[in-house]
Amino acid sequence: MNAVDPSLQAAPIADWRTYPISADLVGLDATRDSLQVTWSDGRVSPFHYQWLRDNCPCSQCVYGVTREQLLEIVDVAEELAPQRTCIDEQGHLLIDWQGGHHSRFHPGWLRAHAYDLASRDERQAQRPQPQLWGAELAEQLPRFDYQAVLEDDGTLLRWLLAVRDLGLTQLVAVPASEGVLLRLAKRISFIRESNFGVLFDVQSKADADSNAYTAFNLPLHTDLPTRELQPGLQFLHCLVNDATGGESVFVDGFAIAEALHQESPELFDILCTTLVEFRNKSRNSDYRCLAPIIALDAEGRIGEVRMANFLRGPFDAPVERMPALYRAYRRFIALTREPRFRLQRRLEAGQLWCFDNRRVMHARSEFDPASGARHFQGCYVDRDELLSRIRVLQR
Amino acid sequence: MNAVDPSLQAAPIADWRTYPISADLVGLDATRDSLQVTWSDGRVSPFHYQWLRDNCPCSQCVYGVTREQLLEIVDVAEELAPQRTCIDEQGHLLIDWQGGHHSRFHPGWLRAHAYDLASRDERQAQRPQPQLWGAELAEQLPRFDYQAVLEDDGTLLRWLLAVRDLGLTQLVAVPASEGVLLRLAKRISFIRESNFGVLFDVQSKADADSNAYTAFNLPLHTDLPTRELQPGLQFLHCLVNDATGGESVFVDGFAIAEALHQESPELFDILCTTLVEFRNKSRNSDYRCLAPIIALDAEGRIGEVRMANFLRGPFDAPVERMPALYRAYRRFIALTREPRFRLQRRLEAGQLWCFDNRRVMHARSEFDPASGARHFQGCYVDRDELLSRIRVLQR
Numbered sequence: 094m095n096a097v098d099p100s101l102q103a104a105p106i107a108d109w110r111t112y113p114i115s116a117d118l119v120g121l122d123a124t125r126d127s128l129q130v131t132w133s134d135g136r137v138s139p140f141h142y143q144w145l146r147d148n149c150p151c152s153q154c155v156y157g158v159t160r161e162q163l164l165e166i167v168d169v170a171e172e173l174a175p176q177r178t179c180i181d182e183q184g185h186l187l188i189d190w191q192g193g194h195h196s197r198f199h200p201g202w203l204r205a206h207a208y209d210l211a212s213r214d215e216r217q218a219q220r221p222q223p224q225l226w227g228a229e230l231a232e233q234l235p236r237f238d239y240q241a242v243l244e245d246d247g248t249l250l251r252w253l254l255a256v257r258d259l260g261l262t263q264l265v266a267v268p269a270s271e272g273v274l275l276r277l278a279k280r281i282s283f284i285r286e287s288n289f290g291v292l293f294d295v296q297s298k299a300d301a302d303s304n305a306y307t308a309f310n311l312p313l314h315t316d317l318p319t320r321e322l323q324p325g326l327q328f329l330h331c332l333v334n335d336a337t338g339g340e341s342v343f344v345d346g347f348a349i350a351e352a353l354h355q356e357s358p359e360l361f362d363i364l365c366t367t368l369v370e371f372r373n374k375s376r377n378s379d380y381r382c383l384a385p386i387i388a389l390d391a392e393g394r395i396g397e398v399r400m401a402n403f404l405r406g407p408f409d410a411p412v413e414r415m416p417a418l419y420r421a422y423r424r425f426i427a428l429t430r431e432p433r434f435r436l437q438r439r440l441e442a443g444q445l446w447c448f449d450n451r452r453v454m455h456a457r458s459e460f461d462p463a464s465g466a467r468h469f470q471g472c473y474v475d476r477d478e479l480l481s482r483i484r485v486l487q488r
Numbered sequence: 489m490n491a492v493d494p495s496l497q498a499a500p501i502a503d504w505r506t507y508p509i510s511a512d513l514v515g516l517d518a519t520r521d522s523l524q525v526t527w528s529d530g531r532v533s534p535f536h537y538q539w540l541r542d543n544c545p546c547s548q549c550v551y552g553v554t555r556e557q558l559l560e561i562v563d564v565a566e567e568l569a570p571q572r573t574c575i576d577e578q579g580h581l582l583i584d585w586q587g588g589h590h591s592r593f594h595p596g597w598l599r600a601h602a603y604d605l606a607s608r609d610e611r612q613a614q615r616p617q618p619q620l621w622g623a624e625l626a627e628q629l630p631r632f633d634y635q636a637v638l639e640d641d642g643t644l645l646r647w648l649l650a651v652r653d654l655g656l657t658q659l660v661a662v663p664a665s666e667g668v669l670l671r672l673a674k675r676i677s678f679i680r681e682s683n684f685g686v687l688f689d690v691q692s693k694a695d696a697d698s699n700a701y702t703a704f705n706l707p708l709h710t711d712l713p714t715r716e717l718q719p720g721l722q723f724l725h726c727l728v729n730d731a732t733g734g735e736s737v738f739v740d741g742f743a744i745a746e747a748l749h750q751e752s753p754e755l756f757d758i759l760c761t762t763l764v765e766f767r768n769k770s771r772n773s774d775y776r777c778l779a780p781i782i783a784l785d786a787e788g789r790i791g792e793v794r795m796a797n798f799l800r801g802p803f804d805a806p807v808e809r810m811p812a813l814y815r816a817y818r819r820f821i822a823l824t825r826e827p828r829f830r831l832q833r834r835l836e837a838g839q840l841w842c843f844d845n846r847r848v849m850h851a852r853s854e855f856d857p858a859s860g861a862r863h864f865q866g867c868y869v870d871r872d873e874l875l876s877r878i879r880v881l882q883r
Contacts, residue, residue, distance in 0.1 A: 109769050126811060139807050143814040148802050160769065161699045161798040165707055166814070167821040206802045213804065282773070286678050288876075304556045312560055320872050322717040368786055374504050374555065378677070379879035380872055383786070391763055391778070403556040407543050407601045409608065412534050416521060419538040419561070426562040477715050477775055481683075484774035 109160070109488065112201030118180045128178060130186070130203070138207035142174050145188060148206070149196040223452065224258050225348040231436045235259060239267040239445075242280060249280055250486040252447075253479060256326060260449035261343055261436070269332050269442040274472045277328070277445075282478035285324050287317060288378050295329070295469040297462040302375040304403045308336075308462045313344055313429045313454040314401035316473070318371040319380040323399060323451050324473030330445040335465030341446060342456040344434045346398030349454075350387045352428055353421075354395075360421035365389055367418055370406035371399070381406070386425065397451045402426070429454060440469070451476070504555070504883065507596030513575045523573060525581070525598070533602035537569050540583060543601070544591040618847070619653050620743040626831045630654060634662040634840075637675060644675055645881040647842075648874060651721060655844035656738055656831070664727050664837040669867045672723070672840075677873035680719050682712060683773050690724070690864040692857040697770040699798045703731075703857045708739055708824045708849040709796035711868070713766040714775040718794060718846050719868030725840040730860030736841065737851040739829045741793030744849075745782045747823055748816075749790075755816035760784055762813055765801035766794065776801070781820065792846045797821070824849060835864070846871070 120131030127141040147166040149155075154164040170192075177189040186198040204212070235255040241248040242264060255262045267273060274292055278284045284291050289303070297308040304311060317323050329341075354361040364386040373380045390396030410418050428434065440446060448455065450473065460467055515526030522536040542561040544550075549559040565587075572584040581593040599607070630650040636643040637659060650657045662668060669687055673679045679686050684698070692703040699706060712718050724736075749756040759781040768775045785791030805813050823829065835841060843850065845868065855862055 109771070109774065141810045141814070144803060144810060147814075156699060156702065156704070158694075159696050159699050159702070159798075162800070163699075163704065163798070165797050165821060167818045167825075171814075171818065206804070208804050208807060208810070210806070213806070216804075282683065283681050286681060288677065288873075299553075301554050304551060304554050304558075307551070307554070309551070309558065321870070376504070377880060378876045379504065379883075380876050381879075382872070402560050403554075403558070405557070408539060409601070409603050409611075411605070411608070412603060415536050415539060415603065419536070419542075419566075423562045423566065426560060430562075475716070477777070478683075481773045481775050484776075485772060488774075 111488075112199060112205050114184070114201040114204070116200075116204060117184050118186055118200050118203075121178050121180065121186070123175065123178060126174075128175070128188075130207075132204065136207075136209065136211055138204075138209040138212060140203070140207070143169075143171070144208075145196060145198070146173055146190065146194070148198075149194070150198070150202075151194075151196060153194075221258055223260065223347055225351060226259060226261075226345050227348060227434050228432060228436055230259070230261065230345075231438065234436070234438075235262045237262065237264050239264050239277070242277070246486055250483065253281070253483050253486070256447055256449060257479060257483065260345065260347075260453045262447050264445045264447060265443070267330065267443050267445050271332065271470060274328050274330050274445075274470060278472060278474055281326075281474050281482045283474075285473040285475050285478075287320070287324065287473060288373070288380065291472065293471050295471055296467065297460075303373065308339075308460050310459040311457045312402055312426075313342065313456040314403070315346070315399055315454055316401075316450050317373075318384070318399040318401050319373040319382050319404055321382055321384075322475070323397070325449065325451060325476030326447060326474045326479060327450040327455075328445060328447050328472050328474070329440070329455075330470045331440040331442050332468045332470060333442050333466045334440060334469075336460045336462060336467040337464040338458055339460030339467055340437055340439045340458045342458065343436045343446075343448065344429050344454050346400070346452050346454045347395050349425065349428045349434060350395045350398060352434075353425055357421075357424070360417070360424055361387065363414070363417055363421040364425060367408075367410055367414070367421075369399075369408065371401060371404045372406050373404055386422075398454065399451075400425075400454060449476075506883075507594060507600050509579070509596040509599070511595075511599060512579050513581055513595050513598070516573050516575065516581070518570065518573060521569075523570070523583075525602075527599065531602075531604065531606055533599075533604040533607060535598070535602070538564075538566070539603075540591060540593070541568055541585065541589075543593075544589070545593070545597075546589075546591060548589075616653055618655065618742055620746060621654060621656075621740050622743060622829050623827060623831055625654070625656065625740075626833065629831070629833075630657045632657065632659050634659050634672070637672070641881055645878065648676070648878050648881070651842055651844060652874060652878065655740065655742075655848045657842050659840045659842060660838070662725065662838050662840050666727065666865060669723050669725050669840075669865060673867060673869055676721075676869050676877045678869075680868040680870050680873075682715070682719065682868060683768070683775065686867065688866050690866055691862065692855075698768065703734075703855050705854040706852045707797055707821075708737065708851040709798070710741070710794055710849055711796075711845050712768075713779070713794040713796050714768040714777050714799055716777055716779075717870070718792070720844065720846060720871030721842060721869045721874060722845040722850070723840060723842050723867050723869070724835070724850075725865045726835040726837050727863045727865060728837050728861045729835060729864075731855045731857060731862040732859040733853050734855030734862055735832055735834045735853045737853065738831045738841075738843065739824050739849050741795070741847050741849045742790050744820065744823045744829060745790045745793060747829075748820055752816075752819070755812070755819055756782065758809070758812055758816040759820060762803075762805055762809070762816075764794075764803065766796060766799045767801050768799055781817075793849065794846075795820075795849060844871075 116132040116134045122129040127139045175188045188196045237252045298306045368383045388397040511527040511529045517524040522534045570583045583591045632647045693701045763778045783792040
């Protein structure tokens with residue numbers, strides 16, 4: 094690398110985020126392998142030298158255009174230590190490294206990434222939590238105006254936060270014409286295609302390749318449990334609904350899982366640890382996925398529900414586990430049928446559901462295709478796109 | 489449900505698969521909650537009554553068009569037992585249930601789904617295993633002719649099996665024109681879109697939103713570790729490569745992970761259990777994913793590698809873990825640089841790489857954009873599509 098004027102070299106590369114200064118740096122204490130930083134509110138945060146050097150924001154270490162790292166820490170000595178550290182007049186941390194590199198850290202950025210116990214607990218506590226619901230959500234169903242969602246970023250953000258935290262929302266005053274979902278999904282990002290297409294048409298078909306495309310009662314399920322990653326958000330847009338029957342039913346799968354956990358930790362644990370195969374097959378495809386019905390996240394919280402009885406393969410578990418597995422499965426399904434969990438509503442033309450397909454299970458009651466037309470159009474968008482759009486809107 | 493003639497009702501609904509009969513049913517022994525089946529080769533398989541009733545293939549329980557289940561087991565009594573069981577003249581298992589339902593099971597199907605220990609072990613042993621490789625793969629790189637892949641199902645299958653088991657393949661005699669990947673991907677199924685588009689163009693760009701779109705050396709990485717599900721297969725199609733530099737480098741991430749495991753189970757374990765944040769951010773998006781660098785599958789085997797130093801956020805781990813985390817990370821990267829693991833080759837116009845992006849890490853050496861044009865086109869296809877196509881081709 095060329096020699097760079099140290100003051101320029103140490104100019105931090107801005108992230109797209111901003112880092113407000115909630116506390117000032119007031120003290121530095123160098124130990125063998127780390128710098129103990131004291132903040133104006135009394136918190137002490139150790140930062141290892143490897144970590145500090147790894148996160149140097151200078152223009153030699155980070156490419157300014159992409160804001161991506163050029164340095165690989167393995168190219169720096171493992172025993173590297175500072176020659177000098179100080180807090181400069183702007184309150185930034187300055188480090189002159191042995192060997193000549195210079196780093197300068199913004200105190201807001203440093204505080205936001207501190208990994209002492211208090212800082213980690215604080216970040217953990219700020220993470221959004223799902224708000225569990227039951228039948229009572231029918232009284233306060235989050236509904237948003239389609240045109241406002243398209244035109245107003247504030248409305249868009251409120252809608253997306255409701256999808257993230259409640260998992261079930263409705264849009265109203267939607268044009269009842271095909272392809273509207275293409276335009277709506279663009280407000281978030283792009284559509285997740287599947288073997289059923291970019292958009293899928295939910296209609297009764299003679300050559301159905303899924304029970305979804307019949308007029309049968311369709312029990313509570315998540316879509317595409319047959320895939321390693323179930324689609325995150327599901328959109329169901331009603332174009333016409335003149336048939337008798339065919340009501341939409343929703344339950345909060347996280348609330349059901351939590352109820353099972355309260356009632357019987359043993360049965361809950363069986364659904365978390367038994368791999369179940371879900372299958373979707375046609376002349377031209379053969380999808381299979383082996384995964385638990387309830388998946389816990391890395392912190393042990395309920396992170397995902399995966400369920401579609403009509404796509405489930407035969408249980409494959411040790412003989413001695415099979416009776417308890419059936420008890421757990423039966424109890425889970427029985428809970429989804431309890432009125433206290435169920436929200437039932439008929440979707441009319443010009444309305445659409447948007448829900449978290451990895452949490453909220455949906456069903457359709459039987460309808461009579463001879464009584465009138467019924468045509469829903471659907472698509473998926475992944476959680477990654479939802480969370481990315483929320484972060485950008487919140488910048 | 490309407491009354492159905494029992495002989496019709498018990499006619500099994502064919503799956504798209506076939507179930508060869510490797511052993512005959514020779515004995516039935518009814519216990520309180522299960523039927524112990526004895527096979528002509530001496531194996532004994534218990535089947536619980538709940539399991540058998542759940543898997544009844546009759547046309548009341550399974551819809552013939554979609555081959556999906558209509559029955560929900562919770563609608564059957566938990567203490568259900570057979571009134572009569574027998575092996576019929578075709579060697580099928582017949583069950584008359586208390587209450588009047590009749591089930592008939594094909595012995596090949598039953599054997600294929602038996603869950604006694606021997607049957608489960610047998611299925612486990614038949615699962616495909618990744619074949620680990622190092623630099624020596626350069627001598628026997630699996631190469632396939634583009635036209636043969638398009639026209640011949642046998643070649644297509646051999647190619648896809650190489651992708652599944654080795655994770656790195658090359659296609660040759662590919663037209664060096666844009667959009668060829670659209671046609672090729674259709675031989676498998678559909679393309680997985682990302683925030684970089686359906687197809688992405690790898691070229692040096694002034695306004696790069698990823699270091700991939702610069703002329704820099706790009707260290708070994710997987711693509712889109714910033715997403716919950718990293719794309720399964722990556723295609724890189726060379727349209728023109730007249731620039732100096734810019735060689736492709738590949739390592740088998742599973743072989744690296746296994747080498748680390750052999751060398752230091754402690755450091756291996758740290759990379760399996762520490763969540764690392766990967767980030768990709770632009771004016772219009774902000775992706776973040778928290779996941780381990782090495783992910784084990786449900787059976788504790790190495791299932792996925794996730795790594796891109798230039799997309800990694802600052803480590804966030806307990807203070808006491810940080811020094812070991814840096815040791816593990818440094819060692820992992822150092823291993824990827826060892827010549828014994830590295831396959832380096834220049835891709836020429838009319839060639840393309842197809843590799844398992846969740847296993848094989850790829851790199852590009854620095855190139856000189858002033859020395860000539862360099863244009864690669866890429867896309868992704870998920871593992872679900874790969875495995876589905878292989879199963880259909882193997883029917």
